[in-house]
Amino acid sequence: MSDSPPDVRILPITPQDLPRAAELFHALHTFNATFDPRFTLADDWPTHLRAAYERTRDDPDTLWTLAWHGEEAVGLLLAQAHLDPPIFRHRRWLELSALYVEPSYRRHGVARLLVEYLQAWARQRGFDAIQLYVSAANTGARQFYARQGFELLQEIWRYRL
Ligand SMILES: CC(C)(COP(=O)(O)OP(=O)(O)OC[C@H]1O[C@@H](n2cnc3c(N)ncnc32)[C@H](O)[C@@H]1OP(=O)(O)O)[C@@H](O)C(=O)NCCC(=O)NCCS
Known part of the structure; x- marks a missing residue:
């Protein structure tokens, strides 16, 4: 059974x-990347991460958060809204x-x-769902998401050339 550390705080990421x-x-x-090399970051990933942060830190549809235990940041959660093309009726979704x-x-x-912090944040902004991608072989994360009430809806299939 998970016992919540009493002093874990979830806070926005500051510069x-x-x-x-x-x-x-x-x-x-x-x-x-141990599950799929396509997750390997580019050599200049820090530049891109910083640029994304600068671009979206004040965007109301993007969440940059850390979990703090005392003075130590021990967890990270990022989420952002996406807008699908206008050919679809339901276009806005949260990843x-x-x-x-x-x-x-x-x-x-x-x-x-x-995740509970994200759920409250998403409800406040009118999202009706939260979606994510997870490697099929990442059994720990899959069990975690299932335990939090997430359901498997789609699969990614790859044909290797
Ligand atoms: C997946 C991950 C975020 C879970 O973080 P965590 O803080 O340990 O999770 P919690 O303690 O909140 O877990 C809550 C419940 O989820 C389930 N759970 C969490 N991790 C699990 C695991 N490795 N195996 C099976 N069940 C798990 C359990 O039911 C757990 O409750 P319990 O401890 O009382 O049994 C963490 O293992 C992690 O960072 N993994 C590597 C990165 C990763 O896979 N991220 C997701 C990629 S999409």
């Missing part, structure tokens, strides 16, 4: 936090695009707190 957020982001993609918890803090409810 001063960006280096730590980038470390967690890099750790997430390094882990994801949970990054979720990572420092290994030594896992199984204490940190990710659950981050």
Whole structure:
């Protein structure tokens, strides 16, 4: 059973936090690349991450958050809205695009707190769902999402050439 650390706080990422957020982001993609090399970050990924942060940190449809235990940032969650082409009736949707918890803090409810924060944030903004991509082989994350009430709706199939 997850026991929530009593003093974990979920806070927006400030410019001063960006280096730590980038470390967690890099750790997430390094882990994801063990399942699929297409998750491997480009050499200049820090420049792109900083540019995305500068561009969207004040955007009401983008969420940049860290989970803090005391003075230490131990979890990262990023989410942003997408707008599909006008040929579709239902165009606006929300993607949970990054979720990572420092290994030594896992199984204490940190990710659950981050996702609950996202759920409240998404409801306030009128989204009717949260979607995400997860590697089929990432069984830990799949079990986590299932436990939080997410359902599998689609699959990505790849034909290797
Ligand atoms: C997936 C991840 C974010 C979960 O973070 P966490 O803080 O450990 O998760 P929580 O403690 O909030 O878990 C809540 C519940 O989810 C389930 N769960 C979480 N991790 C699990 C795992 N590895 N295996 C099975 N169930 C898991 C459990 O039911 C857990 O409750 P319990 O501990 O009482 O059994 C974390 O393992 C992680 O950062 N993994 C690497 C990055 C990753 O895979 N990110 C998602 C990519 S899409």
